Amino acid sequence: MSELLRVVAPAGSCIVAFAALMVTLRAWRRSRLTARLEVVRGLHAELVTDAAARDRHTLGSLHWQNRDINPDGAERGDVMCAYFAMLWRFEQLHAGRRVLLEEVNSKRDVALKMLDEQVYTHVAEYVCTFSTIKEKLTASNRDDTVFDGTYVKTFDQLRESLADSFEDPEKRARLGAHTNNTEKCNCKCHEVSAKPPLPPQRPGGAPVRTGA
Ligand SMILES: [Zn+2]
Numbered sequence: 296m297s298e299l300l301r302v303v304a305p306a307g308s309c310i311v312a313f314a315a316l317m318v319t320l321r322a323w324r325r326s327r328l329t330a331r332l333e334v335v336r337g338l339h340a341e342l343v344t345d346a347a348a349r350d351r352h353t354l355g356s357l358h359w360q361n362r363d364i365n366p367d368g369a370e371r372g373d374v375m376c377a378y379f380a381m382l383w384r385f386e387q388l389h390a391g392r393r394v395l396l397e398e399v400n401s402k403r404d405v406a407l408k409m410l411d412e413q414v415y416t417h418v419a420e421y422v423c424t425f426s427t428i429k430e431k432l433t434a435s436n437r438d439d440t441v442f443d444g445t446y447v448k449t450f451d452q453l454r455e456s457l458a459d460s461f462e463d464p465e466k467r468a469r470l471g472a473h474t475n476n477t478e479k480c481n482c483k484c485h486e487v488s489a490k491p492p493l494p495p496q497r498p499g500g501a502p503v504r505t506g507a
Pocket residue numbers: 422423426472473480481482485
C-alpha cells in the first residue's frame with residue numbers, strides 16, 4: 296500500500312499542478328482579451344465622437360455633393376482643419392491596431408476581428424473622401440500646398456493592412472481604390488455632377504455681403 300502511494304502521490308500532485316496552471320492560463324487569457332476589447336472600444340469611439348461627427352459632416356458634404364471649395368471666406372480653413380483632424384484620427388487608429396496585431400503575432404483574434412469589422416466602413420469611405428477633398432483643397436488655392444504626406448502614408452498603411460484582413464474581393468477593392476488613381480473607385484460620388492462653391496461665409500457663418 297505504501298509502495299503504491301509512493302508512485303501515485305507524485306502523479307496526483309502533477310495533475311493538480313497542471314490543473315492549476317490551466318485555470319491560471321485561462322484567467323490570464325480572459326483578462327487579456329478583456330483589456331484588448333477595451334482598447335478596441337476606445338479606438339472605435341474616437342471615430343464617432345461629436346467632434347469627429349462635425350468633421351465628417353464638413354468633409355462628407357463636399358464629398359457627396361461633389362461641390363468645390365470657396366477659396367474666399369472661412370470655408371477652406373474649416374475644410375483644411377477637418378481634413379487633418381480626420382487624418383490624425385486614422386493615424387491613432389493605425390497605431391493602436393498595430394499594437395494589437397503585434398501582441399498576437401499578427402493572428403487576428405476576437406478583438407482584432409471586432410475592430411476590423413467596426414472600422415472597415417469608416418476607412419473604406421475615407422479612401423475616396425481624402426482623395427477627393429485633397430483635390431478640392433488644391434484646386435481652390437494652388438498657392439497653398441496641402442502638406443499631408445506623412446499622414447497620408449500612414450492612412451495608406453492602415454488601409455493596406457486592413458485589406459489583408461479581409462478575403463471579400465469587394466472590400467479589398469474598396470480599400471485599394473485611389474492608390475495611384477488608376478484603379479476603379481466604386482464610390483457613388485463619381486457619378487454626381489460637379490457643383491460650384493457656395494457663396495463665401497464669414498468665420499461666424501454669416502454670408503459675406505457683396506456690392507453696395
Ligand atoms: Zn473615389
